[in-house]
Amino acid sequence: MIEFHKKWITNSCLIIKENCQKINMLDQEIGDGDHGTTILRGLEEAVSHFRANNEFDNSISFMNEISKLMRISMGGASGILMTIFFKELGNLNFNDLYNTILTTFSNTINKIETRGKVNFGDKSFLDIYVPIHQELIQNNLIDFDKLITKIDESLEYTKSLEARVGRAKFLDSKGVGVIDPGAYSTSIILKEFFKEINNEKNN
Numbered sequence: 743m744i745e746f747h748k749k750w751i752t753n754s755c756l757i758i759k760e761n762c763q764k765i766n767m768l769d770q771e772i773g774d775g776d777h778g779t780t781i782l783r784g785l786e787e788a789v790s791h792f793r794a795n796n797e798f799d800n801s802i803s804f805m806n807e808i809s810k811l812m813r814i815s816m817g818g819a820s821g822i823l824m825t826i827f828f829k830e831l832g833n834l835n836f837n838d839l840y841n842t843i844l845t846t847f848s849n850t851i852n853k854i855e856t857r858g859k860v861n862f863g864d865k866s867f868l869d870i871y872v873p874i875h876q877e878l879i880q881n882n883l884i885d886f887d888k889l890i891t892k893i894d895e896s897l898e899y900t901k902s903l904e905a906r907v908g909r910a911k912f913l914d915s916k917g918v919g920v921i922d923p924g925a926y927s928t929s930i931i932l933k934e935f936f937k938e939i940n941n942e943k944n945n
């Protein structure tokens with residue numbers, strides 16, 4: 743189980759690295775310009791930690807530790823809010839995959855709403871989690887192709903949203919016309935997650 747988490751985090755780190763400048767550029771338009779660098783720093787911290795240490799009891803304590811290291815190295819609101827999913831994923835169970843994924847998403851969404859005082863439609867990474875959670879419920883199973891399409895559509899949709907959270911809400915444009923950088927990094931992390939789930943299922 744921990745091997746699943748390691749592969750997912752390693753792959754996410756690679757793709758975030760490839761897209762780091764693009765994410766920073768989006769954040770330069772509507773934020774403080776460093777989101778790509780920040781999320782990459784967190785993921786690289788996680789990867790170097792599990793490459794240097796082999797002793798992990800179970801996925802819950804493993805993901806607790808990983809999310810804590812990421813939270814500290816990223817800092818700020820994104821460190822607190824973007825690591826919630828990582829911590830919740832410690833509870834993933836391949837014997838009850840669909841239900842534990844659903845629980846992971848609903849717990850993640852509730853905690854982001856409460857801790858971040860952010861709602862669906864505010865132009866944030868929650869605008870990825872919520873539609874994917876709904877898609878999972880609607881399909882009643884894990885439909886890989888539909889989920890990837892939904893992630894892409896949801897990301898594109900953040901372009902049209904007016905920001906009600908973060909620095910972008912203070913801009914005259916409210917960030918309209920620009921994809922949300924946090925939603926961008928989240929879309930990568932979730933695509934890599936479902937790719938790895940798909941690989942496991944086909945094994």
Ligand SMILES: [Mg+2]
Nearest residue numbers: 774775776777
């Ligand atoms: Mg920042």
